[in-house]
Amino acid sequence: MDYSNLEGYIFLDGQLLKWSDAKLHVLSHGLHYASSVFEGERAYNGKVFKELEHTNRLIRSANTLGFNLPYNTREICDIRKNVLEANNIIDGYIRPVAWRGSEMMGISAQNNTIHFAVAAWKWPSYFSPEAKLKGIKLNISKWKRPDPSTAPVNTKAAGLYMICTLSKHDAESQGFDDSLMLDYRGYIAEATGANIFFAKNNTIHTPIADCFLDGITRQTVIKIAKEEGIDVVEKRLTLNDIESYDECFVTGTAAEVTPVKSINEYKFIPGKICKLLIEKYTNLTSS
Numbered sequence: 001m002d003y004s005n006l007e008g009y010i011f012l013d014g015q016l017l018k019w020s021d022a023k024l025h026v027l028s029h030g031l032h033y034a035s036s037v038f039e040g041e042r043a044y045n046g047k048v049f050k051e052l053e054h055t056n057r058l059i060r061s062a063n064t065l066g067f068n069l070p071y072n073t074r075e076i077c078d079i080r081k082n083v084l085e086a087n088n089i090i091d092g093y094i095r096p097v098a099w100r101g102s103e104m105m106g107i108s109a110q111n112n113t114i115h116f117a118v119a120a121w122k123w124p125s126y127f128s129p130e131a132k133l134k135g136i137k138l139n140i141s142k143w144k145r146p147d148p149s150t151a152p153v154n155t156k157a158a159g160l161y162m163i164c165t166l167s168k169h170d171a172e173s174q175g176f177d178d179s180l181m182l183d184y185r186g187y188i189a190e191a192t193g194a195n196i197f198f199a200k201n202n203t204i205h206t207p208i209a210d211c212f213l214d215g216i217t218r219q220t221v222i223k224i225a226k227e228e229g230i231d232v233v234e235k236r237l238t239l240n241d242i243e244s245y246d247e248c249f250v251t252g253t254a255a256e257v258t259p260v261k262s263i264n265e266y267k268f269i270p271g272k273i274c275k276l277l278i279e280k281y282t283n284l285t286s287s
């Protein structure tokens, strides 16, 4: 499996290209200086879940890095639709990405062309609710989510993912599935590509999203929980707090609602709240 060499079509700078022809130059600012933003989206049953929210976040991420995308919201939605159709995708993952090109190759890149691509690939919901309920194992990362004054923390800017990959690689090499990241103050923040929640009785606690991505799935799950009569509290959480919870789960476009079975030696038992939220989230994405 090599993502540069699949069958299908990728939109790149105005054209639908054969998958393996969608290339960029090695002297791209985005590659050297992380002047790149992206989205991770899913189509369920032919419909892109929270399409406008993802599109607007992409535009906002680009603006935060100081550039405008070459397409507006409606045009991006049309491009995405064409890519899904060209690749015959009903259930899949969609990856829009924008980056600064090659005109200037230094820290400053004011005049660089903004490139834009959209790829999509088939990605059915692999896990049955029963399989998902087994849960994932997290360790605790040595890397911290940064202070909002040191990085554009609430964007999907590529540079922010450097510490996520470092954390995830460490976790995997020690036999864990993923890593729980604390923030620069030592509070619980999120996993490397998903937000985190803890539950006990009929209450859910989740960290305040003030230095990490306030995920679209996070917002959706908070809404679902409230509609189901579950109390949701956004608060500062420390590692000392986790043993007071019975359940833990992460949320994200890729992860959907995935229970956590352990954080280091501390164990959780995916139960009533995980089951309910998986079921309601699945119903919503497929409706």
Ligand SMILES: Cc1ncc(COP(=O)(O)O)c(C=O)c1O
Pocket (backbone or CB within 6 Å): 040, 164, 190, 191, 192, 193, 194, 195, 213, 214, 215, 216, 217, 218, 251, 252, 253, 254
């Ligand atoms: C670092 C990080 N946190 C959280 C999330 C969850 O965000 P969303 O629910 O919008 O996919 C993601 C995935 O995009 C992510 O990469």
